[in-house]
């Protein structure tokens with residue numbers, strides 16, 4: 001394993017930390033746990049994250065602060081091939097280019113073929129790649145970790161290996177220590193209280209998409225995108241109109257549900273999250289509209305922020 005650089009004298013450190021891995025290993029859950037805010041949406045279905053999202057954690061008091069700028073990426077995958085999934089894989093490459101440290105996440109219960117492909121395409125001279133074995137809470141026996149670490153380490157020269165549970169927030173401080181010692185010296189790029197680069201509008205649209213992902217059946221969510229049509233707010237309340245775009249006529253009714261029940265529940269849960277985000281009551285209206293083929297349409301993708 002490579003030695004961590006000794007950065008010596010105390011001073012501010014700031015760096016980009018890319019979180020990569022196959023779909024569903026818990027990258028977004030890990031980012032949210034590290035930052036302490038619900039920055040990136042999560043679900044038990046693969047391919048939840050579509051664009052890179054920054055989550056910022058600033059620790060220490062000025063002038064000796066450390067700013068971790070985490071880049072959550074879509075899960076690297078080769079199965080579904082649309083323009084959207086190509087853009088998703090491209091955004092992983094961009095994150096790798098920008099990152100000072102890379103956190104590669106696998107499931108502690110074992111490596112899959114997709115993990116192995118990703119390990120094989122990661123440049124071996126990349127340096128500063130930390131292996132995280134997530135979901136240790138789901139392991140029957142911690143001894144199972146050792147053969148998995150051995151297999152991954154035989155495939156890639158990791159700088160460090162840290163088993164964690166993002167969900168139960170276990171061993172996250174060990175991970176932060178390993179990351180921090182590899183961050184370059186530098187002044188913070190974000191204000192200490194800023195936790196993402198994304199707008200409130202984007203976070204609100206994602207809150208709606210998260211609930212749709214969680215409440216709808218297995219195939220449906222991949223054809224769904226969310227746009228914010230209207231946003232008005234004063235100091236006491238906000239009024240937001242969100243539209244769920246589906247790519248097939250048949251899906252519209254499923255999203256709405258019997259008597260509108262499904263859409264109402266998506267809206268109710270999303271509203272609770274958005275109220276937390278804005279710190280005031282929110283009146284959220286939701287609509288469903290059919291837009292065929294949006295996931296293969298460059299203009300539609302750009303308009304939805306998937307660039």
Ligand SMILES: Nc1nc2c(ncn2[C@@H]2O[C@H](COP(=O)(O)OP(=O)(O)OP(=O)(O)O)[C@@H](O)[C@H]2O)c(=O)[nH]1
Pocket residue numbers: 021022023024025026027028029030041042043044045046047048049050073074075076134135136137138164165166167168
């Ligand atoms: N048991 C357990 N489950 C976890 C843990 N971390 C994440 N999960 C679950 O794993 C599922 C996927 O989590 P996400 O954070 O959405 O995974 P992701 O890697 O961001 O997935 P994509 O965005 O689709 O690539 C969710 O159901 C999480 O609740 C963990 O530490 N333990």
Ligand SMILES: [Mg+2]
Pocket residue numbers: 027028029040041042048049073074075
């Ligand atoms: Mg994700």
